[in-house]
Amino acid sequence: MSKKLFKQIRNEWHYNIWIFVELLIVSVVMWFITDYMYVIARNYIEPRGFDISHCYLISMGKLTPNSHEYNPADTTDNDDRAELLNRIQHRPEVEAASLSSNSYPYDGSNSSTIISHDTIQVGNNDWTMRRLVTPDFVRVFRYQGANGETPEQLANLLSKGDILISDNLFNKHRMPSLTGLIGKTFHLNLDSTINYTLGASLKPVKYDDFESARYSYSGMIKLGKENYKDMNELCVRVKDNMDHNFIDNLWRDADKQLRVGNLYISDIQSFHDLHTSFERLKMNTVRNYVAGGLFLMLNIFLGILGTFWFRTQQRKGEIALFKALGSTNHDVFKRQILEGIILLSIATVFATIIDLNLTFANFNAAHDGIYFEPIRFTATVLISYFLIATMIIVGTWFPARKAMSIQPAEALHEE
DSSP, rough: OOHHHHHHHHHEEEEHHHHHHHHHHHHHHHHHHHHHHHHHHHHHOOOSSOOOOOHHHHHHEOOOSSSEEEEETTTOOOHHHHHHHHHHSSSTTTEEEEEEESTTTTTTTTBBOEEETTTTTEEEOOOOOEEEETHHHHHHHHHHTTOOOOHHHHHHHHTTOOOOEEEETTTTGGOOSSSGTTOOOOEEEEEEEEEEEEEEOOOOOOSSSSSOTOOOOEEEEOOOOOGGOOOEEEEEEGGGGOOOHHHHHHHHHHHHTTTBBEEEEEEEEEHHHHHHHHHHHHHHHHHHHHHHHHHHHHHHHHHHHHHHHHHHTTHHHHHHHHTTTTTOOOHHHHHHHHHHHHHHHHHHHHHHHHHHHHHTTTTTBBTTBBBBHHHHHHHHHHHHHHHHHHHHHHHHHHHHHHHHOOOOHHHHOOO
């Protein structure tokens, strides 16, 4: 059958050439859409480096002299924040709590720093997050060390005054990991007078869900009690089985048990809500792109469906002749499908050449700043191929079944 089929395709070249051109264009467009969605999905499923489940952000405020409850004798802001943190930590439903400044996940307000070791420096052209925290911050968000350190071990290292740095900090300097520099001296903001010891390297922490972790850098530094006045973020992790009505219960105790001097709780938010709010704009953008891609794929599907539907309908007489000569329904259907798949396979070879040129010209989506990755390119070409092949099969299936239900004599009479 294959020899006859190739001969038939060659003999009908004047008609098949237009189908070939259509499949060529469709293959390139489908690959472009698939490649973009592949990058989005790959970034999204990449580990974030933290866990916000059962976590809450408590914001703090201070009474002003205009308030009738203001205490002018209370000037110990550091002590007040330390006491509020202590009271939160000792609540039975709380697993861990910490103070921080511009540090929690999905925070639009950030601080940066320059981190250097010997002659290697990162921070001038690369945004490096500076997280000023109390040690339990890593327990609240369950950070993990690159060498398998637990949040508890990381908290102990911070307590000793060591710093924690994301393991990918020096990847642009051809140093894929910082684990070999644990125990070495680092400097921040080009200040060579203060030495920091690297206690552990952290698994990379993503800034948001749709960006790769590869170039997301951060350094975590412990702040002492004398700096608590600069920390307005109180982050809390609630025990998994005690998460019910946490916000309501905390508000109920806010005035009586959680007012310390002039310091009070001004807001309580779950990190689920913070995450949703922070990612809303990017989520809408990605959703629009995905919807546009799916709309194009639908149009491609309808176009291919129409082409092969019309093609099969025009061959009623040919199908009837095959059946009259003893071919089974399976043989007829297989022949119709194989013709479309062969044309697609030929078109895909040429489309792959075009795809490669588009990739080398950096017209496709970038992942970690890379436009061409052999595995990714192969995967997206194959996915595109099978998607279009599915469309061809569906576009041929229904009209072929309908044509095969007609009696050969009747179809031949119509011809």
